[in-house]
Each structure stands twice: as C-alpha cells, then as structure tokens.
Amino acid sequence: MGNFDFLAIPYLIDLTIAASAILINLFAQNLGATPFQLGLLGFSWGIVYSFASFISGRLADRGPRRLFLIFGLSIYGTVMIGYSFSKSVRDLIMLNLLSGLGSAFFWPVFETFLHEESDPSGTNRRMGFFNLGWTMGIISGSAVGGYLMAFGPRFIFRLLGGLIFLTLSYLSLRLRGCPAKVTSVGEEDMRKKVSLPDLRGRLKFLYVAWIANFVLFFSGAATSNMFPKVARVEGIPDGIIGVLLSLINVGQGITFFILSRTSIWHYRMTPIFAFEGISLMGMLFLGFGGARLTYALGMLLQGLGRGMTYASSLLYVLSATESRGANAGVHEMLVGSAFTLGPLLAGLVAQKIALKAAFHLASIVILLGWIAQASIILKFRGETSRP
Secondary structure, three states: OOHHHHHHHHHHHHHHHHHHHHHHHHHHHHOOOOOHHHHHHHHHHHHHHHHHHHHHHHHHOOOOHHHHHHHHHHHHHHHHHHOOOOOOOOHHHHHHHHHHHHHHHHHHHHHHHHHOOOOOHHHHHHHHHHHHHHHHHHHHHHHHHHHHHHOOOHHHHHHHHHHHHHHHHHHHHOOOOOOOOOOOOOHHHHHHHOOOHHHHHHHHHHHHHHHHHHHHHHHHHHHHHHHHHHHOOOOOOOOHHHHHHHHHHHHHHHHHHHHOOOOOOOHHHHHHHHHHHHHHHHHHHHHOOOOOOHHHHHHHHHHHHHHHHHHHHHHHHOOOOOOOOHHHHHHHHHHHHHHHHHHHHHHHHHHHOOOOOHHHHHHHHHHHHHHHHHHHHHHHHHHOOOO
C-alpha cells in the first residue's frame, strides 16, 4: 500500500465512526436515554473492542491479515446498517457490542502495515499519513454529525454502512500482494537500520506512552459522551455540538502534522509529560467554563495533547523487533479500555453528582497517570543502578 492508502482508508473509516457516534448519542437521547445509559453506549463498544483488540493483534502476527481486515469491516458495515432498525436504547447498546468487535479486527491489524522491513526509516512518514487520515476523518465526521440528524438518523446510518462496504472493496484490492503475515528482523539488524535505544530503553518509553495514551483517551471519551448532554442543557444547538467536539481532533491533527515532519520528539520523556499538561488545562476549561469559546479552547487543548501521546504510543509499538501485531493489539486495547471506562464512569458521576463532574473526573485521571508514569521511570532507574 502507498501513502495515499494510509491517508484515505483511515479517513473514510473514522469519518463514519465519528459521525455515527454523535448520531447514536443524539438518537439515544431522543429514545429517552439517561446519562448512565449514554455512558453504557460507550462502555458496550469499548469493552468488546478492548478484549478483541488484544486477540486480533496476536492473530495478526501469525495469520492472514487481509482476511482479518475483511472480517472486521464486514461486521462493522453490517452493524452500521443495523442501527437504522433500532427501536430502543437497548438495541443501540447491543449493536455497539458487535461494532466493537468489527473495529477491533480492523485497527490493530491495519497498523501492522505501517512498518515495512525493507524501509524501516519510512515508518514515521507512513505513521504521519495514517494519523492525519484518521484524525481528519474524525474531524469531518464530528463536524457534520450533528447536522446529519436533520436528514433522519435511520437514513444516515444506512448511508454510512454503504460507505464502509465501498471502503472495504477498495482496501481488498490494495492489499493484494502485501505480505500475509507480519515479518520481523533480529534486534541487531533493526538497530543497524534505524538508530534506537536498547530494548530496555524502548520498553520504558513504551510503558510510559501507553499510560499517557490511556489517560488522554479516557478524558476524550468522557468528553465525547457527556458534552452533548451538557451542551443541550445549556441550549447549544446540535450542529454546534458536533463542531465543538471536532476541535479535539483539529488540535490532534495539528500535532500529528508537526510530529510527522521531525523526529526530535522520538524517545524523549519531556514532550509526553508536557502535552499531558496541555490536555489537563483543556479539561479544566471544560469543567469550570461556560462560554462556547471556553469550550472550544478546552477541546483544542485536549486534542493537542492527545496527538503527542497517541503518536508516541504507536511509534514505540512499531519500534519493536518482534510481535508488532501483539503490541499494536495492546495499544488499541488500552484505547478501547479508555473508551470503556471513560463513558461508564463519566456517566455515573454525572448522574450521581453533577453533569460537569465527568470533566473533573477526567482531570483527576490525568493526574493519576502522571503518578503511574513517574513510578515506572523510577522503577527502571532503580533497576539500572542495582549491581
């Protein structure tokens, strides 16, 4: 596959995911969903996605990746059409379970194609196209999702399902001739081709990046699930809700674009911690603000931070000399776990305490992430100094 494929395919898939996420949330509210049920919508998708990603990543190291991708997108496209026949919030929650399964057999497997043994130095470039592609897809989908409600959610769900199957057809053609399984080279061969720390150093950065990515996707998932409810209570129109949410991904896209042009951030801790701080500022704006401009700034800052943590996590996954599929599965499993726990806990505190308590919870999770990351760094440091 070429650079255009790594840009276009993630764009189309995440356009449908982002647009449908807003449609499902608003459609569920029309069906009488409570704040906790809105949280369950994200939980039902995320719980399956987490476990299935862990499995699909390992299967990608051994089995036919092309068949896994076809399987995943076929399920996802069918589920998208199935949303159009839903008559209750329970129907939407059950379909989200299957949606999580289909998504899990696409993203971790597709990410294994970003690294090519014949051109390992091009991983950052391919990763840049990939990250910009899925980010622009979410921006587009989030921006139009609220407005699409005017055409009727049932019709739009069927339209989006058709788009997924068209994308699947294109992907199947482009995958012909690609290696069926993940290939790997030895430790020394890899380090000769690309300048990398030793395995121990890479693991330290990988674990820290995984925690950073989890906490920022947790905060983003909590925001995406609860902000539409907060906004509607405050009288913000549905179309504006989608535009504000899309700013998370605008900020993320800005970071991805910059990171794809330089390697100065590779294997450095400071950028990870600094950008987590930027996201924390964004959450505080959401939790204590009230104006649309304040919400917009909060969304943008969240996105700037998440761009760094996601890119770091994916880069350090692809730097592995073996089991890249398994590591990609863990990477996506953590994203899925964030989408599971974020909406569930945010919906719970919003219902039991106050709507904006969801944003305060997300801020606390980021702070706890800092503590966990510092513990990992100290642990590695202590083991290094031990005789």
